Amino acid sequence: MAVKVLLKEDVENLGYAGEVYAVADGYGRNYLIPRGLAVKASPKVMKQAESWRQRAAARREQQRAEFAALAARISATELAFEAKAGETGKLYGSVTTADVVEALNAALGIDLDRRLVVSEPLRQLGKHHVPVRLSAEFHPTVTVVIREEGAVEADEEAAEETDAEAEVA
Numbered sequence: 001m002a003v004k005v006l007l008k009e010d011v012e013n014l015g016y017a018g019e020v021y022a023v024a025d026g027y028g029r030n031y032l033i034p035r036g037l038a039v040k041a042s043p044k045v046m047k048q049a050e051s052w053r054q055r056a057a058a059r060r061e062q063q064r065a066e067f068a069a070l071a072a073r074i075s076a077t078e079l080a081f082e083a084k085a086g087e088t089g090k091l092y093g094s095v096t097t098a099d100v101v102e103a104l105n106a107a108l109g110i111d112l113d114r115r116l117v118v119s120e121p122l123r124q125l126g127k128h129h130v131p132v133r134l135s136a137e138f139h140p141t142v143t144v145v146i147r148e149e150g151a152v153e154a155d156e157e158a159a160e161e162t163d164a165e166a167e168v169a
Contacts, residue, residue: 003028005038006045008052010060012136018053020046064137070110071140074132078143079103085125085148094121095146100130104142122146 002022009017011032020041023032032038039045079100084092097117105112112132119130125148129141 001025004041005032006041006049006052007032007038009037010056011037016053016060017056018049020049063135067134067138071134071138073108074104074134074140074142077104077107078145079107080145080147082147082149083125089125089148091123091125091146094123095144096121097130100142100144104132 001024003025004020004022005028006020007015007017014023015021023038028038028040033040081095081099081103083095086092097119098114100119100122101112101114101117104110104117116133117130118133119128122128122130122144125146128144128146130144131139131141133139
């Protein structure tokens with residue numbers, strides 16, 4: 001059997017607030033209604049539907065603008081990690097999604113959930129593009145650069161030696 005419900009909030013993989021949907025009886029009764037995500041569609045409730053639609057549309061538009069700005073900031077961000085690696089460039093450990101989210105949160109001053117980063121652990125030196133799923137519409141990628149531990153200091157020393165040689169000449 002199916003029950004008609006009016007969504008009070010946007011529900012992922014179902015629909016938007018203010019819209020009426022026919023859902024499985026158990027899904028409506030045991031999940032949507034107890035969590036306050038929906039109410040059983042009745043004539044009285046249907047009169048309130050338009051105001052819920054308008055509020056939800058305004059909330060979605062505001063959220064969309066926030067996600068667009070955040071997506072631009074995330075796409076422009078490059079995170080650098082140092083890790084021990086073998087001669088082939090394969091890491092002894094890995095850079096996990098938790099590491100990426102922690103560095104991203106620190107760099108941008110935000111609080112992303114690690115489940116939004118859609119990636120397998122990174123196990124190779126080099127530059128990686130890691131997707132972040134902010135919403136169904138916004139999927140920016142953050143650039144993650146993994147260098148061998150100690151490589152940054154070696155690069156800086158080589159640059160200083162080159163500068164010193166240039167000054168002597």
